[in-house]
Amino acid sequence: MDLEKLCQEVQNIAKVAGTFIAGEREKFKLDAIEVKGKANFVSYVDKQAEEMIVSGLSHLLPGAGFIAEEGTGTSNDEKYQWIIDPLDGTTNFIHGLPPFAVSIALMEDQELVLGVVYEITQNECFYAWRGSKAYLDGKEIRVTTAATTGNSLIATGFPYSAMDMLDPFIISMRYFMVHSHGLRRLGSAATDLAYLAAGRFEAFYEHGLKPWDVAAGAMILKQAGGKVSDFNGTDNYLFNGEIVASNNAYADEFYNLVHNFFVTEKI
Numbered sequence: 531m532d533l534e535k536l537c538q539e540v541q542n543i544a545k546v547a548g549t550f551i552a553g554e555r556e557k558f559k560l561d562a563i564e565v566k567g568k569a570n571f572v573s574y575v576d577k578q579a580e581e582m583i584v585s586g587l588s589h590l591l592p593g594a595g596f597i598a599e600e601g602t603g604t605s606n607d608e609k610y611q612w613i614i615d616p617l618d619g620t621t622n623f624i625h626g627l628p629p630f631a632v633s634i635a636l637m638e639d640q641e642l643v644l645g646v647v648y649e650i651t652q653n654e655c656f657y658a659w660r661g662s663k664a665y666l667d668g669k670e671i672r673v674t675t676a677a678t679t680g681n682s683l684i685a686t687g688f689p690y691s692a693m694d695m696l697d698p699f700i701i702s703m704r705y706f707m708v709h710s711h712g713l714r715r716l717g718s719a720a721t722d723l724a725y726l727a728a729g730r731f732e733a734f735y736e737h738g739l740k741p742w743d744v745a746a747g748a749m750i751l752k753q754a755g756g757k758v759s760d761f762n763g764t765d766n767y768l769f770n771g772e773i774v775a776s777n778n779a780y781a782d783e784f785y786n787l788v789h790n791f792f793v794t795e796k797i
Contacts, residue, residue: 533660536590537658537662539590541657543586547579548648551623551650572620573623576599580600581602583632583634584596591612594608594611595608595610596611596614597742598612598616598742599740599742609639610636610637611636613635613741613742613746614635615632615633616632618631618647619631621717628651628652629650629716629718630649630651632648632650633645633747634646635745635746637745642748644657644658645659645745645746645747647721647750654724656728658749658754664751671729671754672727672754672755673756673776674732678783681732682711682733682784683714683730683732684706684731684733685713685716686706686715686734687719688715689738695792699737699792701791714731719734719739722747726747726775726776726777727747728754729777732776732780733777734774734775734776735773735788737792744768748768751775755778756776757775759774760772761774762793763789
């Protein structure tokens with residue numbers, strides 16, 4: 531399989547969906563949203579964008595399965611599986627607030643082999659494939675070399691469902707606000723990871739995520755020289771809902787901090 535060529539085709543599909551989403555944003559009304567859970571929304575835009583993406587990807591790789599946020603397509607342990615978030619940052623989208631993004635990843639036998647994140651509001655496309663460097667619109671991107679909390683800008687996401695994690699999250703926020711360059715919450719995990727890959731952040735952590743939130747961004751980050759794990763240091767960050775991501779130089783210190791906040795302190 532020519533992953534480079536496939537990645538170009540996926541970028542085109544992501545951009546077509548992104549153009550649709552941007553156009554719908556211009557006329558979007560708040561009464562068009564559906565509530566999936568507390569602070570968890572969906573709209574006809576998410577659903578139609580996902581249908582567009584699934585249709586396009588189905589022609590690229592017939593027989594592949596789909597793990598998709600809005601339920602289009604199915605996954606039955608196929609060799610190839612697409613992991614799709616048609617609109618990562620829906621709450622931002624419905625309020626007209628950047629960023630929000632299309633996120634598409636491909637797994638082969640449970641290994642990520644391709645990732646594309648198209649951040650719609652800035653018209654930026656981040657991408658990578660197995661064996662490649664990481665790119666932003668054709669230009670190579672790399673993580674930073676900052677090695678300490680004191681030299682790092684850190685991204686996170688606020689929990690809206692797993693409130694049993696709220697106390698350690700608040701403690702972690704306080705620590706990073708005091709000891710780092712600052713803490714940012716963008717509202718799109720796919721964008722957070724892409725920005726980390728591009729050197730705009732040094733680290734990112736969040737709890738309560740889904741595979742489609744992080745798959746593409748994690749793939750791009752790893753190809754940009756970053757590291758990714760869950761809160762226990764394993765590589766099960768796709769399916770257990772938690773992620774610790776950073777550049778390589780800061781990885782050990784950052785992982786130990788997050789692990790202590792969320793795991794050690796709960797024992």
